[in-house]
Amino acid sequence: MDTRQLKTLLAIQSHGTFAQAADLVGLTPSAVSQQVHALEDELRVTIFDRTKRPPRITPDGLQVIEMAEDILRRAEDAKASLRGDQIAGTLMLGSVRSSALNLLPRAMVQMRGRYPDLKPSLRVSLSSTLIADVAGGRLDAAIVAEHLGIPNTLRWSPFLREPLWLIVPRGMEASDPIELLNTRPYIRFRSAVPLANLIDTELSRLGVVTNDVAEIDTIGSIVTGVRQGLGISVVPHVALQEPEDLNIMRLAFGVPQVTRQIGIVERTAAPRAEIIALLHAVLADLCGDYGVVRPTRS
Template identity: 85%
Template sequence: MDTRQLKTLLAIQTHGTFAQAADVVGLTPSAVSQQVQALEIDLRVAIFDRSTRPPSLTPEGLQVIEMARDILRREEDARASLRGDQIAGTLMLGSVRSSALNLLPRALVQMSQRYPDLRSSLRVSLSANLIADVAAGRLDAAIVAEHVGIPNALRWSPFLREPLWLIAPKGMEAGDPIELLTTRPYIRFRSPVPLANLIDTELSRLGVITNDVAEIDTVGAIVTCVRQGLGISVVPHVALQQPEDAKLARLSFGQPQVNRQIGIVERTVSPRGEIIARLHAVLSELCGEYGVARPTQK
């Protein structure tokens, strides 16, 4: 097994056929087929089911794909380290589907401008899946909300601590928040994420029974519905970044006002630690007054 075979395998997986992969890696289709057969013999598994057209990956083949990605990324990291360049290679990053996700593309663009040899690969998933992937080494780091289930081998560093706001449509009289919550149509954030639980917990603590008019699983869609006058809702500050959001009535939510945190989870010992620290700094800067500096690691 050598890295040329692994690169060819990933080309097949990416482009769908042996012939298309051959064009990408600069080989003939027969040479590509020979590389795959040699890899199968070496690993003693069938990577492709050749009874289908085009050949499809077997369950064992999917495992080999994951192994190939890991080996090639480690090779890339080792080459960067030997060159003395710690800000190079590919950063495997995950993120929850959060309103804070709109900060991440801006941060990655800034990182690529500052460090042209650095590439990133982003995957969006649930917090629990991302934390497990970071722990297993499938991801270098992930953007997740404050979470109770972070293993001891991982470190979570917040870059954002922001308030939650009760928002109402333009023109709606904004008086006492409790009165609004009990008398106005309410759009509930219904999602298996910490933010939804944080909001519901505070509503329960306040003894508020809302008049739900809708249940929506994305914060962006909730803000749009409030703009259109459907009802009121509770959202984090970072969700209110569009010019038209300035027209919404905005009241403190909670007594005292509730805040939520978003941060980066990473392994406590990581070869990508320096890159992750710099990404944290960029994200914190983009968060403005609500940005949180990375604590000094002892």
Template identity: 80%
Template sequence: MDTRQLKTLLAIESHGTFAQAADIVGLTASAVSQQIQALETELRISIFDRSSRPPKLTPQGTQVIEMARDILRREEDTKASLRGDLIAGTLMLGSVRSSALNLLPRAVVQMRSRYPALKTSLRVSLSSTLIADVAAGRLDAAIVAEHVGFPSALRWSPFLREPLWLIAPEGTELRDPIELLNTRPYIRFRSAVPLANLIDTEISRLGVVTNDVAEIDTIGSIVTCVRQGLGISVVPHVALQEPEDSRLLRIPFGQPQINRQIGIVERTVSPRGEIISRLHAVLAELCAEHGVVRKAIES
């Protein structure tokens, strides 16, 4: 197995046919076919099902694709390190669908301006999938909420600790949170994420019975609905960054006020540890007064 074979394999996967891949890698279609056959012989598997046209990846072939991406990325990172260009290569990142996700593009732009040789690849998915991918080495790090049961080989470091707010439309005169929750139309955050469970658990603890008028799975949409007067809801601080949000009524949610945390999960032993640490610092800085400095939590 050599990297030329792996690059050819990825070209086939990206462009769909052996012939198109041949044009990309600068070989004949026959040479491409010979490379793949040699790889299959070495691995003792069939990477492609050739009974279909064009050939399709077998389940084992899909595994080989993942292996090829990982090997080629490690090759790129190693070459960058040997050149002395440590902040280079490709940083494979994941993130949950969160209101905190709007911080990540800003952080990536800052990292790019400081380290122009650094590339980033971002994938958005569920926290359970991201945690598994970090543990398996398919991702260098992922942005996830505080989670129960991280594997021992992983480390989670919060960069954001923010309060939750009960928000109501502009002009709302009632200020008692319990009375608001019991009497006003309520927009529920319905999603399989820790934040939704955190909110629902506190509402139950407070003994509140809400009058639900909507169930919405994105925080941004909930804030928009509250602005338009549909009802009240509970959202994290980071979701209230638009100028028009300053006109909403904000009341601390919970007794005492509940906070939620977002952080970076990474392997405890990682070749990208230095870059991930720098990314954490940038994210904490973007969170301003709600940012969590990494060295303070690791001391």
């Protein structure tokens, strides 16, 4: 097994056929087929079901694809390290699908501008999946909210500590937040993420009984609903960054005002620790007044 075979395999997976992959890697379709057969013989698995047209990847083949991606990334990183390019190679990142995702693309663009040899790759998923992928080495790091299920082999470092706001459409008479929550139509954030549980827990602690007019699973859509006058809701500060959000009134949510944290989870012995630390610093800077500086390691 060599990296040429693995690159050919990924080309087939990416482009769908042996012929298209052959054009990409500069081989004939026959040579591509020979490489795949050699790889199957060495690994003693069937990577493609050739009874289908075009051949389809098998369950064993999917595992080989994952292995190939990991080997090629490690090889690229090793070459960069030997050349002395510390900030280079592929950085495999994950992120939850939340308002924090607004920050990560901006941070990735900044990192790419400063370190042109660095190739960030982003995957969006659930917190539990991302944490498992970081622990298993399938991701270098992931952006997740404060989470109780982080094993001791991982380290979570917050870069954002932000307040939650009760947001009210412009023109609605503002009064006591508790009164508003008890009397006005309420848009509930309904999602299996820590933020939704944090909001619901504080509503319960305050003794509030909301008049739910909608249940929505994305913070951005909730902000839009409030902006258009559908009702009031609770969102994190980072969700209110667009110019049109200036027309939304904000009142402190909770007594005292509730905050939430988002951070980077990585392995305690992370091989890309230097790059992850730089990414943390960029994210904290983008968070402005609510950014959390990472403590310097001793």
